[in-house]
Amino acid sequence: MKTTSVSRADAPATAPETGADPQARRILVWDAPVRVFHWLMVLSFAGAYLTAESERWRLVHVSLGYTMAGLVVFRILWGVVGTRYARFSDFVRGPGAVMRYLGSLLRGRPEHHTGHNPAGALAIVALLALTALVTAAGWATYNEIGGEWLEDLHEGAASLMLAIVGVHVAAVVVSSRLHRENLVRAMITGRKQGRPQEGIRSAWRSVAALLLAAVLGFWWLQWQGAPDAGDGAATVSSQVAAGRHDGH
Numbered sequence: 001m002k003t004t005s006v007s008r009a010d011a012p013a014t015a016p017e018t019g020a021d022p023q024a025r026r027i028l029v030w031d032a033p034v035r036v037f038h039w040l041m042v043l044s045f046a047g048a049y050l051t052a053e054s055e056r057w058r059l060v061h062v063s064l065g066y067t068m069a070g071l072v073v074f075r076i077l078w079g080v081v082g083t084r085y086a087r088f089s090d091f092v093r094g095p096g097a098v099m100r101y102l103g104s105l106l107r108g109r110p111e112h113h114t115g116h117n118p119a120g121a122l123a124i125v126a127l128l129a130l131t132a133l134v135t136a137a138g139w140a141t142y143n144e145i146g147g148e149w150l151e152d153l154h155e156g157a158a159s160l161m162l163a164i165v166g167v168h169v170a171a172v173v174v175s176s177r178l179h180r181e182n183l184v185r186a187m188i189t190g191r192k193q194g195r196p197q198e199g200i201r202s203a204w205r206s207v208a209a210l211l212l213a214a215v216l217g218f219w220w221l222q223w224q225g226a227p228d229a230g231d232g233a234a235t236v237s238s239q240v241a242a243g244r245h246d247g248h
């Protein structure tokens with residue numbers, strides 16, 4: 001049995017290798033707000049990307065971008081007050097820890113972390129920061145503040161984000177194989193292998209429900225507030241509105 005290095009005495013970030021510890025159980029690691037946040041980010045990012053090039057879909061694009069910005073604000077707050085593995089203090093580590101983790105991967109004996117591993121944490125912080133940059137530059141472009149360089153920055157930062165998402169998803173697949181644990185399923189159910197005393201006690205479903213309601217409410221408001229006719233940006237909503245009237 002292999003037990004890996006522990007980074008803090010009060011909160012062991014690491015656990016014995018999956019499957020090797022007789023005490024290992026399926027424990028709750030990701031609370032509901034983290035999971036709802038994550039899958040809303042995936043949905044919004046995919047939607048924002050797919051609608052990026054078209055004037056016709058601009059309002060959907062912008063709304064999904066704002067959604068991501070709001071989600072990041074929520075995640076930053078939850079990263080301070082949330083449950084154990086949601087907290088930045090639990091998973092954000094210095095370059096030393098990242099190198100050590102990558103070294104353990106290369107040696108074929110990866111450190112097991114119950115929460116995020118230090119390299120994954122790097123991608124997470126980059127994705128949160130890039131979302132803020134992309135949406136700020138997108139907002140300025142949309143409101144015709146600044147110049148062409150902001151448009152270029154918006155597009156460039158979005159492309160960089162896409163590349164990091166690619167690395168992120170590839171790393172999730174590789175880590176799932178190395179640790180023999182399906183990390184995507186864990187991001188859905190919230191459960192991973194670990195010692196019972198390491199699990200979080202509450203899933204905080206009420207906070208997740210509020211987050212989901214806030215996002216759905218925002219989408220509904222954007223839908224309702226969309227101009228009925230006119231420029232290309234409003235075409236989609238006006239078509240939808242027309243469809244609704246037809247139905248009456």
Ligand code: HEM
Nearest residue numbers: 034041042045115116117120124127165169172183184187
């Ligand atoms: C289908 C594509 C994706 C899959 C399958 C996926 C899967 C995952 C998984 C399994 C984790 C947990 C990693 C761990 O165990 O440490 C995670 C975390 C995370 N992912 Fe993704 N991801 C996807 C796309 C994205 C996208 C598009 C974004 C952002 C634009 C994103 C941002 C994040 C963030 C911020 C976290 C940290 C979660 C938290 O603690 O709040 N992911 N992802």
Ligand code: HEM
Nearest residue numbers: 048049052053062065066068134135138139141142155158
């Ligand atoms: C994080 C989410 C976002 C992503 C991934 C994203 C991505 C992109 C990409 C890739 C383009 C370039 C499309 C092309 O090739 O022409 C684009 C264009 C654009 N985006 Fe976003 N965007 C996001 C959020 C936003 C937000 C929040 C706004 C406004 C408030 C916005 C406003 C615009 C505008 C106005 C353009 C057109 C620029 C032009 O005229 O070429 N975007 N976006």
